[in-house]
Amino acid sequence: MKKILFALGLSLTASASFAYNGQIDGGFTYFDHDDSITDSNGAFDLSGTLYFNPVNAKYGPLNEAAFLGHNSNASLAYSYNYWESKNIAGFEQDNKINNISASIEYFYEQFYVEGALGFSRENEQSKLNGFKVADEDYDTTxxxxxxxxxxxxxxxxxxxxxxxxxxxxxDDNRFAVKAKYVAALDHGQALNLEADGAFGDTDTVMLGADYYFNPAFSLGAEYSMQDDGDDDTDFFAVRSKYFIHPDFAVGGAIGFGDDVIAFNINASFRF
Known part of the structure; x- marks a missing residue:
């Protein structure tokens, strides 16, 4: 028993100066619609990030270590979204969207550059009494x-x-803005504030805030809006993340929109 406790003590001591070179994030979101059409709707997300220099997670919130350290990075991401309708008088429809993207963030002293490129393919199928009547693909860059x-x-x-x-x-070419601020508070606590917006034919806005009770645990909220000139949708979510160990975290969120509730679970692994 003493050997086990000694080993645990060494592990905790080492974690105080933990550094990592990469991160893998994955999650699943289920959407519960309050309508008479949707049967099921969900989304899978997976991403991997490599940092050009090791990230030192010794100071501040573990979830903000790369930002606080100005660690440049490159990442790949994949997402899959599905929507299936109920059978209404023999008619059924389902949509599947596959999206892959690559991005880079580069910090140089006080300057910052971000770039991303993605490809999305949406497949829409319709059936009538079990027979396929439509099968269309739509590609977007x-x-x-x-x-x-x-x-x-x-x-x-x-x-x-x-x-x-x-x-x-x-097509839509939009003006985009982004802001982020992490403020250190007393007793190891911290506050993260972030905003992201794009404005064109379709406007999107995201506002978020996270309170870190300690470097490992946070509780936050997020508001998002989309307006295409004809319709506007609002979504509000409560989110949380907890680092069980500096190299492994679990998180979750619950969101509320127009006639829909979303449930998300996610995890992060650092190496």
Whole structure:
């Protein structure tokens, strides 16, 4: 027993100066719709990030270590979203969206650059009495480029473009802004504030805040809005993340929108 406790003590001591070179994130979101059409709707997300230099997680919230250390990185992400309708008088429809993207963040002293490029394919199928009556694919290319500046420690302000080009009349080149600030509080606590917006034919806005009770545990909230000129949707979520160990975290969120509730679980692994 003493050997086990000694080994645990060494592990905890080592974690105080933990550094990592990469991170893998994965999650699943289930959407519960309050309508007479949707049968099921969910989304899987997976991403991997490699840092150009080791991230030191010794100071501040573990979840903000890369930002606080100005660690440049490159990442790949994949997401899969599905929606299936109920059988209504023999008619059924389902949509599947596969999206893959690559992005980079680069910090140089007080300057910041972000770039991303993605490809999305949506498949829409319709059936009548079990027979396929439609099967269409829609492709979309997504892009994002931002340049920013850090006027004071732990505050980032950035602006640029965020857009997409797709099949048919599905194009939008938008002005984009981004802001993030991590403030240290007393007794190892901290506050994260972030905002992201893109404005064009379709406007999107995200506002988020997280309170860190200690470096390992946070509780936060997020508000998002989308307006395409005809319809606007609002979504509010409560989120939390806990690092069981500096190299492993679990998280979750519950969100509320127009006639929909979303439940998310996620995990992060660092190496």
């Amino acid at each position: 997504l892009y994002r480029a931002l340049a920013g500046f850090m006027p004071m420690p732990n505050l980032l302000l950035a602006a640029g473009i965020d857009g997409y080009q797709g099949d048919g009349d599905n």
